[in-house]
Amino acid sequence: MTALAEVEGIEVFYGASQALFGMDLTIQPGEAVALMGRNGMGKSTTIRALCRMQPVAKGSVRFDGRDITALPSFQAARLGIGLVPEGRRCFATLTVTENLIAAARPGQWTLETVRAFFPRLAERSAQQASTLSGGEQQMLAIGRALMTNPRLLILDEATEGLAPVIRAEIWAAIARLKAQGQSILIVDKTVKELKPIADRCVVLERGRAVWTGATTAITPEIEQRYLGI
Amino acid sequence: MPDKRREYALNAVLALGLLLVPLWAYWAGSPFTITVFTRIAIFALAAVGLNIALGLGGMVSFGHAVYFGVGGYVAGIAAQHAFNGETFLGIAGANQMLIIWPVAMIAAGLLAAVIGAFSLRTSGIFFIMITLAFAQMVYYFAISWPTYGGEDGLPIYVRNTFPGLNTMRPWNLFILCWCLLMLAIGAFALIRASRFGAALMAIRQNPDRVAAVGISPFGIKLAAFVISAMITGLAGALMADLSRFASPAAMAWTMSGELIVIIILGGTGRLFGPVAGAAVLVGFEVIFGGMTEHWRLWLGLVLLLTVLFARGGIVTLIAGRERLG
Numbered sequence: 001m002t003a004l005a006e007v008e009g010i011e012v013f014y015g016a017s018q019a020l021f022g023m024d025l026t027i028q029p030g031e032a033v034a035l036m037g038r039n040g041m042g043k044s045t046t047i048r049a050l051c052r053m054q055p056v057a058k059g060s061v062r063f064d065g066r067d068i069t070a071l072p073s074f075q076a077a078r079l080g081i082g083l084v085p086e087g088r089r090c091f092a093t094l095t096v097t098e099n100l101i102a103a104a105r106p107g108q109w110t111l112e113t114v115r116a117f118f119p120r121l122a123e124r125s126a127q128q129a130s131t132l133s134g135g136e137q138q139m140l141a142i143g144r145a146l147m148t149n150p151r152l153l154i155l156d157e158a159t160e161g162l163a164p165v166i167r168a169e170i171w172a173a174i175a176r177l178k179a180q181g182q183s184i185l186i187v188d189k190t191v192k193e194l195k196p197i198a199d200r201c202v203v204l205e206r207g208r209a210v211w212t213g214a215t216t217a218i219t220p221e222i223e224q225r226y227l228g229i
Numbered sequence: 230m231p232d233k234r235r236e237y238a239l240n241a242v243l244a245l246g247l248l249l250v251p252l253w254a255y256w257a258g259s260p261f262t263i264t265v266f267t268r269i270a271i272f273a274l275a276a277v278g279l280n281i282a283l284g285l286g287g288m289v290s291f292g293h294a295v296y297f298g299v300g301g302y303v304a305g306i307a308a309q310h311a312f313n314g315e316t317f318l319g320i321a322g323a324n325q326m327l328i329i330w331p332v333a334m335i336a337a338g339l340l341a342a343v344i345g346a347f348s349l350r351t352s353g354i355f356f357i358m359i360t361l362a363f364a365q366m367v368y369y370f371a372i373s374w375p376t377y378g379g380e381d382g383l384p385i386y387v388r389n390t391f392p393g394l395n396t397m398r399p400w401n402l403f404i405l406c407w408c409l410l411m412l413a414i415g416a417f418a419l420i421r422a423s424r425f426g427a428a429l430m431a432i433r434q435n436p437d438r439v440a441a442v443g444i445s446p447f448g449i450k451l452a453a454f455v456i457s458a459m460i461t462g463l464a465g466a467l468m469a470d471l472s473r474f475a476s477p478a479a480m481a482w483t484m485s486g487e488l489i490v491i492i493i494l495g496g497t498g499r500l501f502g503p504v505a506g507a508a509v510l511v512g513f514e515v516i517f518g519g520m521t522e523h524w525r526l527w528l529g530l531v532l533l534l535t536v537l538f539a540r541g542g543i544v545t546l547i548a549g550r551e552r553l554g
Contacts, residue, residue, distance in 0.1 A: 051441060077443030089438055091431040102427035103442035148443050 002065045004029045004183050005050060005081075005152055010059035012045050012207075019045045021207040022059065027152060032184040034194045034215060036227060037204035043187045044086065046204070047156055050185075051083050052076040064151070078105070082150025086157045086187075088137040090129035090144065097125045099140055100147050107149025114143045118173070135166035142173065153177065154185045159193070171197070191215075191223055203227070236548035240501045247273075247504060248407055255400045263399040264471070269504075269511045270406040271468045276491040276503030277413045278460030283489070284498030285426060286453045287433030291357045291485050292344070292364030296458040298371065298480030299340055300333035300465025305383035305475025307332070312386055324389045326396070326405070329466055337462025338455045340367070345454040349447060361482060368480040383475040396470065406467050410504070413460050418500055420456070429453050461488070490528070494535055496542030505543040 007025040011018065020042050027033050035043050048054035050061060052073040061069045063079055077083070091099050100111055100121075115122035118139040124132060129140060138158060145153055155174065159167040175197050178184060188194055194201070195215050203211040203226045211222060247270060254262035275297050282288040310317040311324035320328065348359040372380045387397070394401040420426045428449050432439050436446040469475040478484070487510065495506025510528065517524035539546045 053437065053441070072440070072445075073437070074440040074443055074445045077441055083441045085438065085441065089435070091434050091438070093434065094427060094430055098427040098430065101424045102431045102439070102444070104424055105443060144442060 003027060003062075004031075004064060005185070006060075006062040007046065007050060008060050008062070010046075010049055010061065011057045012042075012049055012054055013057055014045075019207055020049070023049075023204070023207060024209050025050075025202055027183060027185055029151075029183055030181050031200065032178050032186065032198045034198035034201045035185060035187045035204065036189070036191075036194075036201055038227065041204040042207045043204055044156060045207075047083070047154055047185070047187065050076075051081055051154065077148060077150075080149070080151030082145035082148045082153045084138075084141045084145045084153070084155045084158060086160070088134065088141045090132075090137050090140050092130040093128060095126050095128055096121055096132070096140055099129055099144050103144045103147040105148045109146045109149050111147075114146055117146070117176075118143055133166075134162055135169065138162065138166075138170055139173070142170075146177075152183045152185060154187075156187045157189075158186070159188065159190075167193070189227070191218055191227065232549035232551040236500075236544070239544065239548050243501045243504045243508075244411065247410075247508075251400065251403050251407075260399040263403050265511060265515055267399065267403045267406050267471050268468075269507045270403065270410045271464050271471060272487075272491060272507035272511060273504045274406065274410045274413055274467070275461045275464035276488050276495070276507055277410070277417055278457045278462075278464065279488045280457075280492055280498065280503055281417060281420060281460070282454050282457035283492055284502070285421060285433070286429045286450055286457075288349070288450065288454060289357050289489070290360045290454070290457075291482070291489070292360035292362075293458070293461050293488050294480050294482065294484035295344075295364040295367045296337035296341060296461040297465035297468070297484060297488070298368070298477065299337050300462035300467075301469035301475040301479045302371065302377065302383070302465075303333040303336055303462075304329050304389055304466040304469040305385055306377055308385040308387065308389055308470075309377070309383055311389075324387070326389050326391045326466075326470070329389050330463055333462045333466035334459040337465070338459040341455045341458030342451070345451045345458075349450050349454065361485070364480065364482060364485060368477060368482075371477040371480060378475070378477075380477065382477055383469075385469060385473040385475065388470045388473060402471060406471075409463065409467070413463075414500060414504075416460075420453075421500075425449065425452070490532055492542075494532065494542055496544035499542065499544040502542055502544045509543070 003026045005027040007023060009022045009024060010020055011022060012020040023046055037043055049056050052071050056069055060067055068076055100114060120136055121139055121143055124136060159170050171193055178197055186198060198215045201215045201218060202209050205226055211226060247266060251263045251266040279293045282290050307317045307323045307329050311322050317323035344363045348356055351359055377383055390396055391405060396402050428439060428444050432446045432449060439446050465479060491503055491506035491510050494509050495502030513524055513528045517527050535542060541550060
């Protein structure tokens with residue numbers, strides 16, 4: 001079986017400083033993978049490299065067996081990499097509907113199915129994105145990524161800074177997507193919330209993967225060593 | 230929402246006012262008034278074009294006069310050849326508006342495709358300067374090309390014709406311009422409501438985020454830039470027929486500035502903003518232009534007040550921030 005996405009030994013630099021030192025990551029179709037690690041270890045850089053928003057100095061990025069290392073980011077997105085960026089970055093002055101239709105690509109996800117998935121977005125259709133609550137903006141950011149009908153959905157800190165009730169709602173939505181067979185890459189810090197959703201976990205330290213295994217196999221020691229403060 | 234109702238009302242007042250005042254002038258026998266309102270309609274049409282690039286896409290083109298001028302030259306050249314009994318583009322008697330309009334639009338669009346392909350690789354102040362530079366290049370080319378009048382421009386002795394209408398009559402020419410303006414505003418509304426329009430407005434905010442949902446910002450911007458230039462080119466063809474003169478001055482950088490002023494006065498990205506802005510600009514030209522040569526001083530004052538105290542222009546001042554659509 002070909003992997004859906006494969007990052008192999010990539011090195012990424014920001015100017016003179018190196019952020020990734022031979023990072024590896026594989027995502028199989030239908031799998032939900034969690035990318036974990038402390039702040040500054042290279043989680044977001046890995047995602048940026050996978051989405052082709054960051055040039056890769058060494059190593060390769062493949063999607064569905066195709067080498068996309070040199071592809072511009074809009075083409076990577078067209079192949080089916082749907083990013084929900086950190087910090088819920090919607091198009092602030094556009095309405096909810098405009099945010100959604102701007103991203104639309106043909107497939108099972110349409111304006112109707114996204115509205116059915118997040119009824120809140122249906123209620124807020126004509127409202128400007130900047131006037132939504134944090135949770136609603138997050139739903140819109142996920143909805144917008146779904147509108148591209150991604151084969152791989154990437155969620156970067158999807159629940160950061162949200163109230164517990166809203167967090168639960170977002171996690172429930174992600175779980176529903178997973179149950180529908182959506183391949184997902186999640187970046188998050190809370191093991192407890194990731195466990196029911198992610199099949200596998202990749203832990204980063206100083207720009208490379210240091211531990212990979214089933215989410216259920218994460219022991220308190222591993223948590224303490226790589227994720228603890 | 231009350232805001233939306235107010236914008237509908239304002240739009241209706243602008244659209245109907247622009248139609249009914251000349252209609253009254255027609256009965257009252259005041260061709261001058263009709264001509265003034267035809268100018269408003271044509272300037273508004275040119276600004277509707279620029280409003281796609283500037284209002285929706287955030288592309289501050291400081292060279293849109295060049296498309297206005299090119300449209301004018303298409304009308305002028307067609308009229309000159311027809312007047313001399315020659316062919317234009319291989320067509321005998323090509324002084325038909327139904328031929329001239331598409332040709333003007335295509336000429337402006339092709340030029341915009343070339344200029345856009347270069348200038349859209351830049352943004353901000355560089356984009357403003359490079360569009361200005363291209364416009365000045367075409368302007369100096371026009372004034373140094375003796376075949377079509379050079380610095381003197383091209384007089385149009387007999388206006389180009391439209392089937393079934395005598396375009397030499399002010400009311401007939403006005404109603405053509407008014408209809409085209411309404412069509413262009415309709416097209417603007419359709420574009421804004423489409424996926425293309427949503428992507429265009431999104432690019433103005435953050436091109437990288439748009440790329441992340443699988444859209445090439447460059448392609449969308451270039452397409453919008455070309456459509457924008459085509460509408461402005463159509464307005465240029467009408468203006469040449471109205472003033473019966475294709476002038477290189479229509480390509481001068483001051484004209485580009487006036488189009489931007491119309492949009493800022495009326496309301497950037499607003500559906501009827503160009504109509505409100507053009508009415509103010511032409512109104513000042515007619516009212517204060519009769520009193521003093523320095524009428525632009527007063528226009529400048531109003532522009533200053535708009536920018537300082539009414540950022541969204543006239544439409545936002547009356548109808549509020551929330552836009553239709």
